[in-house]
Amino acid sequence: MLKRLLLIVIMMAFTFSYIDIANAKEKTNLKIASKAAVLVDSSSGQILYGKNPDKKLYPASLTxxxxxxxAIENGNLDDMVTVSKAAEETDGTRxxxxxxxxxxxxxxxxxxxxNSGNDAGVAIADYLCGDVPTFAEKLNEFMVDKVGVSNTHFVNPHGLFDKNHYTTASDLAKITDYAIKNPTFREIFxxxxxxxxxxxxxxxLITHHLMLKGEIPYPGITGGKTGYVDQSGQTLATTAQNNNIHLTVITMDAKTKKDEYQDTKQLLDYGFTHFKTSELPEDTMFKYGNKIFKTSEKLLYTSPLHASVSERISKNGVLEIVDKSGALLKSFQLSEQKVMAAQSAPSKKKTEKSKHNPWILMMPIILIGFGVFWSVKRIKNKKKG
Known part of the structure; x- marks a missing residue:
């Protein structure tokens, strides 16, 4: 039985090793034509694949x-907006x-x-801030303070080319993942x-995103946005989900639409095949020595779909999620809980009683010895009889 159990364990270890190797091999075999691309777990924010994720590029209409x-977070969606002359005269898609x-x-x-209406973007900017430059200033502040971008600067609301209007694939993924948490945005997207x-x-109006409208079939697509200007090449934002994970894919500066959709399909396939979103419930407790740490909210992280993970806590309350090889997947800072003295140590009264009554501690040993002596004596008596 022990040999059989050992064999099963070895087979499981081999299987997980093979899956990890296949995972790494498939990742390196991804042929991404776009100049930059990221695959992100929309829920945890973890980047699962990146090609030039922090390279500054022009986003076009992904802006x-x-x-x-x-607009959704800072305006009243029921307000009536009067279209300005500047909005009517905006170039590009309208x-x-x-x-x-x-x-x-x-x-x-x-x-x-x-419909990627550039004129709608200018109308929104004029309504919220009076003009496009003021809107761009406020938008940049919002992106830094609320979304947490680090390599983004916008000068207009629509993405028509300007050399000072740029972002990165990783920042666009952050923006998209922030936005889809809003139900109104998610519905329109x-x-x-x-x-x-x-x-x-x-x-x-019909979405320009070929996977979203079904022209390029793919199961689980939940939203999308296209973009193009000469200087940016083809840009694409896509969200999709299955029962295990919700994914965001950003591709930037592809030469053709065919390239950007093939890149997106490859990345979605890779994400759905290898990953799942896992969670630690709120108020989960962890102990390090005499210290107790607790999760103050539900924590989300990405884990391998076909392999186990483990948790380890440091003396400073940093919780690390690691895979079977010990590689760090994600870390969280937990809050330390105060432990009552009565829970962590015996009371002074009990300690003193134990100190002055050593017979209480010796009693179990005496009883066991007496039992052994009695059993031996009975066996001897039986032999004599």
Missing amino acids: KIATAIY VYLLEGERVTLKHLVQGLLI GTKELKWNGKGWHTT
Whole structure:
């Protein structure tokens, strides 16, 4: 039985080793054509794959993800916005707003994300901040203070080229993951089509994202945004989920649409095949010596889909999640809990009683010795009989 159990353990260890090797091999075999790309666990924020993740590049219309979440959080979506002349005259992709037209802020956000309306972006900027430069200043502050970006600078709400308008794949993933936590943004970001009855345009808006609208079929797509200007190349933001994990993929500066969608499919396949989101519930306790540490909220982290992980706590309360090889997956700073003296040590009264009554401590030993003596005596008596 022991030999059989040992064999099973060895087989399991071999299986996990093989999966890890296959994981590493598949990761290095990913052929990503885009100049920069990231695959991120949308829930934990962990980057699962990166190619030039911190390289500053031009985002084109992926800028509108930032504009949309800023508008949703800082404006009243039911407010009526009067379209300015500057908005009507905006270049590029539009929803054909007319000067003086009145549109709800929510409808502008829908036109911004679903049809990539540059004019909708300017109308939003004018409504919220009076003009585009002031809006850009406020947007940058929001991105740093609320989202936590570190290599992003926007000068407009739509992404038309400007040499000072840049971001990175990792920052765009942060922006997207922040935005999709908002239910209104998430709904619009995942909208495939919408009736548009504008003063200058009556149509049905259809998302430009080929995976979201089903032209390139892929199960589990939850949202997407496309972008292109000559200087940026093809840019693409995609979110998707299955029962194990919710993923975000950002690709930047692809030469063709075919490249960016192939890159996205490869990265989603890789993420769904190898990872899952795990959690530690709020108020989970960990002990280090006499210290007790506790999670103050639910903690999320990414773990291998087919391998186990373990937890270790430091004397300073840093909880580390490690894989079977000991490699660090994620760390969290936990709060230390005060332990009552009565719980951590015997009372003074009990200690003194034990000190002055040694027979209490000796009693179990005496009883055991007496029992052994009695048993031996009975055996001897039986032999004599």
